Amino acid sequence: ASTPAAVDAERLQSAAQEPANWMTHGGTYQEQRFSRLDQIDQDNVDELGLAWSYRLDIDRGVEATPIVVDGVMYTTGAFSVVYAFDAKTGELLWKYDPEVARTAARDGCCGPVNRGVAVWKGKVFVGAFDGRLIALDADTGNEVWSVNTLIDEERSQTITGAPRVVKGRVIIGNGGAEMGVRGYITAYDADTGKQAWRFFTVPGDPSKPAESEAMEMARKTWFGDKYWKQGGGGTVWDSMAYDPELDLLYIGVGNASLWNRQVRSEGKGDNLFVASIVAIRPETGEYVWHYQQTPGDQWDFTSTQTITLADLKIDGKTRQVLMQAPKNGFYYVLDRTNGELISAEKYVPVTWAKRIDMKTGRPVVDLDKADWTKGPKLMMPGPLGGHNWMPMSFNPQTGLVYIPAQIAPALLEPDNEATWQGRGTLQLGTKPPALPEDAEARAQVVDMYRGKLLAWDPVAQREVWSQDYPTIWNGGTLSTAGGLVFQGTANGEVRAYAADDGELLWRSPANTGVMAGPVTYAVDGEQYVTFMVGWGGIFPTGFGGLADNTRVEPRARVLTYKLGGTATLPDEPKRKLTIAASIPPLDADEKTIAKGRDLFNMHCGACHGFSAYSGGVVPNLRNMAPQTHNDFLHIVAGGALIGNGMPSFADRLSKDQINAIHQYLIKRQHDLADEMSANDS
Numbered sequence: 216a217s218t219p220a221a222v223d224a225e226r227l228q229s230a231a232q233e234p235a236n237w238m239t240h241g242g243t244y245q246e247q248r249f250s251r252l253d254q255i256d257q258d259n260v261d262e263l264g265l266a267w268s269y270r271l272d273i274d275r276g277v278e279a280t281p282i283v284v285d286g287v288m289y290t291t292g293a294f295s296v297v298y299a300f301d302a303k304t305g306e307l308l309w310k311y312d313p314e315v316a317r318t319a320a321r322d323g324c325c326g327p328v329n330r331g332v333a334v335w336k337g338k339v340f341v342g343a344f345d346g347r348l349i350a351l352d353a354d355t356g357n358e359v360w361s362v363n364t365l366i367d368e369e370r371s372q373t374i375t376g377a378p379r380v381v382k383g384r385v386i387i388g389n390g391g392a393e394m395g396v397r398g399y400i401t402a403y404d405a406d407t408g409k410q411a412w413r414f415f416t417v418p419g420d421p422s423k424p425a426e427s428e429a430m431e432m433a434r435k436t437w438f439g440d441k442y443w444k445q446g447g448g449g450t451v452w453d454s455m456a457y458d459p460e461l462d463l464l465y466i467g468v469g470n471a472s473l474w475n476r477q478v479r480s481e482g483k484g485d486n487l488f489v490a491s492i493v494a495i496r497p498e499t500g501e502y503v504w505h506y507q508q509t510p511g512d513q514w515d516f517t518s519t520q521t522i523t524l525a526d527l528k529i530d531g532k533t534r535q536v537l538m539q540a541p542k543n544g545f546y547y548v549l550d551r552t553n554g555e556l557i558s559a560e561k562y563v564p565v566t567w568a569k570r571i572d573m574k575t576g577r578p579v580v581d582l583d584k585a586d587w588t589k590g591p592k593l594m595m596p597g598p599l600g601g602h603n604w605m606p607m608s609f610n611p612q613t614g615l616v617y618i619p620a621q622i623a624p625a626l627l628e629p630d631n632e633a634t635w636q637g638r639g640t641l642q643l644g645t646k647p648p649a650l651p652e653d654a655e656a657r658a659q660v661v662d663m664y665r666g667k668l669l670a671w672d673p674v675a676q677r678e679v680w681s682q683d684y685p686t687i688w689n690g691g692t693l694s695t696a697g698g699l700v701f702q703g704t705a706n707g708e709v710r711a712y713a714a715d716d717g718e719l720l721w722r723s724p725a726n727t728g729v730m731a732g733p734v735t736y737a738v739d740g741e742q743y744v745t746f747m748v749g750w751g752g753i754f755p756t757g758f759g760g761l762a763d764n765t766r767v768e769p770r771a772r773v774l775t776y777k778l779g780g781t782a783t784l785p786d787e788p789k790r791k792l793t794i795a796a797s798i799p800p801l802d803a804d805e806k807t808i809a810k811g812r813d814l815f816n817m818h819c820g821a822c823h824g825f826s827a828y829s830g831g832v833v834p835n836l837r838n839m840a841p842q843t844h845n846d847f848l849h850i851v852a853g854g855a856l857i858g859n860g861m862p863s864f865a866d867r868l869s870k871d872q873i874n875a876i877h878q879y880l881i882k883r884q885h886d887l888a889d890e891m892s893a894n895d896s
């Protein structure tokens with residue numbers, strides 16, 4: 216190959232005909248994550264072996280889908296670091312680190328993750344966690360242009376999603392709806408980085424003119440004068456799909472901000488376009504249609520999950536559909552020409568709504584179970600969703616979608632006094648959705664957690680087969696013409712199943728949790744399958760992942776397999792938690808500990824785990840060494856561990872507050888020691 220990343224409009228539109236390559240995030244513009252490669256099939260998949268592996272630089276959540284073009288793989292790790300590999304040998308061709316401040320992890324809800332790059336005509340595009348969109352020379356990894364996509368430096372906006380390129384425009388949205396931001400998506404000229412258009416998803420300051428007719432319409436669905444001060448939300452932090460025939464770009468719009476609609480919008484209004492699919496023109500950013508899945512969302516029900524386009528035979532007619540399994544637990548099939556609802560059924564247990572009314576297209580909300588603004592409610596799904604960002608796939612040969620589904624209830628409790636807290640702090644209008652501190656009570660919730668690889672018939676709207684996992688947060692899926700479904704698991708394996716009946720045909724250790732969506736490609740006539748592996752994202756950081764003593768290590772790698780591959784992974788057992796030899800005495804009063812608890816959950820919980828349950832991605836504060844206790848103030852206020860990515864909180868926490876947090880953690884460390892000795896006896 217002479218010109219690297221020589222991808223243009225024609226190649227992208229007919230990507231399905233070039234299965235040796237994986238040229239755009241979802242494999243094709245339809246984002247089906249289906250490959251016509253069939254060299255690896257149901258009969259020989261058990262001969263898969265490691266062809267090559269590469270240890271990435273930063274052991275935090277790995278979420279990227281690699282792009283592979285003409286024998287070169289472009290992929291990313293945590294903090295938006297880009298890697299180019301020889302796809303056959305794994306040789307590193309170049310690496311580009313945008314040098315996002317490692318302390319910037321605080322600016323996101325869910326870790327400094329990145330879901331991958333886009334390529335176009337010799338360039339590689341990456342959205343950096345700090346909000347820059349950067350174009351690199353695909354040959355050298357040198358920067359060609361860089362733009363700042365952020366509109367408000369006072370707020371925490373990030374990029375975690377993968378850009379898409381449509382008609383020579385690089386399109387990217389931002390994350391941040393847990394931190395009080397306004398959502399939008401922006402298109403830039405791929406050659407120059409010049410902004411082409413921006414589409415806002417929620418209205419801004421009502422004293423200023425609306426940016427578009429769409430915003431004029433959206434405004435009428437918001438109430439009071441608070442929403443725009445709290446951002447409004449509606450971030451487009453992950454999915455998009457493009458239909459070249461209809462010339463429509465579909466974007467998945469996230470949850471409202473704050474979560475609490477009482478505080479945000481006087482408890483009423485649909486709050487367009489939160490939790491919606493919106494169809495827009497890729498050349499102009501002009502609104503065409505929308506379908507709102509969760510009107511007036513107050514459950515963090517993002518509609519940012521994989522958007523998959525397909526042509527399905529429904530009631531004897533071929534329909535051009537758009538499909539999604541968003542967090543809210545319903546599987547939606549829409550007519551993608553106009554946004555009309557074709558069907559929607561529960562794909563996991565759902566308590567917030569009874570069903571979707573087919574006449575109105577609206578959910579029949581069960582207020583008794585769903586409205587937590589007047590008192591705590593156990594939600595199903597919770598904010599982790601029936602399905603999160605881990606991509607699903609659709610196999611046109613079986614007619615099934617393969618959803619990394621999960622059952623993850625959560626208790627939501629109101630904080631109706633919520634006010635603006637400044638950038639880098641959670642702004643929810645709920646108490647942070649912490650797991651109970653009491654070990655037994657926590658176990659009761661965690662025992663409800665179940666992961667599920669769900670093979671779903673989108674026409675009949677029913678399960679065809681499923682595979683159960685002991686916990687949630689399992690990986691994205693890939694399906695192939697070899698009759699296979701590939702998926703990695705939360706507890707550290709890569710697997711292949713028969714696409715038709717779900718039989719487990721191959722498994723191999725990944726030595727870490729696997730979340731990202733795998734891809735397949737071919738070089739010199741040989742088929743490869745790549746899993747990006749590495750544990751992180753919001754479940755491990757915010758919710759402790761698995762229990763303390765069975766935790767998964769966050770080892771970040773690229774793992775590439777082929778038939779007869781003979782490379783090996785080092786033997787890397789799970790680390791066992793050993794309790795610190797001494798813990799400072801527990802002598803703070805209840806009031807101090809309670810204050811420390813609230814401060815910790817608001818300022819520290821998203822990374823170190825609400826209620827201090829650690830998933831082992833960042834240090835476990837229930838197991839601090841004596842030296843860490845001694846240095847606590849230096850670390851938290853003095854920035855002693857800035858090099859490790861631990862910011863100084865001197866700008867937002869007083870010495871007294873830091874001490875309260877420390878006392879709370881001492882209590883939690885004693886709790887852990889008690890739990891461990893109870894388990895031993």
Ligand SMILES: O=C(O)c1cc(C(=O)O)c2c(n1)C(=O)C(=O)c1cc(C(=O)O)[nH]c1-2
Nearest residue numbers: 325328375390391392393450452469752753
């Ligand atoms: O509302 C947002 O802007 C936003 C952004 C992100 C993100 O950018 O990663 C996540 C979420 N929300 C979210 O709700 C969520 O569950 C989530 C999980 C993850 C992850 O990477 O594990 N990111 C995000």
Ligand SMILES: [Ca+2]
Nearest residue numbers: 392393470515
């Ligand atoms: Ca969110």
